[in-house]
Amino acid sequence: MRPAGGSKNQRKEKKQTGITDLGKRSAKRLYNYVRTMRIIGGKAKGRILKFPSTSKERPTSDFLRETLFNLLGSLEGKSFLDLFAGSGSVGIEAASRGAKEVVLIEGNRRIALSLQNNIAACGLNKECRVITRNVGDGLGDLFKNKYEFDFIFADPPYGRGLVEKTIVLLKNNPVWAEESVIIIQHPAREDVVLLLDEKTILEDQRKYGDNVLTFLKMECS
DSSP states (O other): OOOTTSOHHHHHHHHHHOOOTTOHHHHHHHHTOEEEEEOOSSTTTTOEEEEEOOTTOOOOOHHHHHHHHHHHOOOTTOEEEEESOTTOHHHHHHHHTTOSEEEEEOOOHHHHHHHHHHHHHTTOTTTEEEEOSOHHHHHHHHHHTTOOEEEEEEOOOTTSSHHHHHHHHHHHSOOEEEEEEEEEEEETTSOGGGGOOTTEEEEEEEEETTEEEEEEEEOOO
8 A cells, every 4th residue: 555645755855845835836836926127237237136926026127227326436455245145136146246245234034045046057156145034133233343335225125114224223223434435225205314314314316116225324323
């Protein structure tokens, strides 16, 4: 008599592949549920990034990324922090374009795993590190370990009031120096200027449709 659940080899195959009694057709739909983007510049140019497709994901478009990195100029030898990393398209792009150290903070474990896979596929394991924590805790850890980044990019999920919270978190965890540039991507309906104090300087602001790139510098206390 065959044991319940199939033979030993069949059960082993199910465990390894993640295919359960839902059937191979359901599993195929699950594994195909991904979205893709590509690296548009640098040594990993043309590499495809794959990440889980969820309703919360809103990756930075090719156009915005190209615009952003054109404005930032050379990243050779620089350090780069990517908050709310999501697909990793910005942080991995920074590493591809010459940043020597890139830290990506992403709280969703499934998405963080796809980040690790994308980094490996691009051959950028040496330059990139993923922190699987929420942004507040991740920034706290970096501050305790005395990190300072040349560039900090934040693209918090739209419509949740996270822009102001992100600015406060950065003030409370200064992982930046006087000359560091902080870039926040946010919807046009959120006026970041109203959230700034005398120690947070607006350097530049560029609007592209409903998206805005705001460039800030923060004065050290």
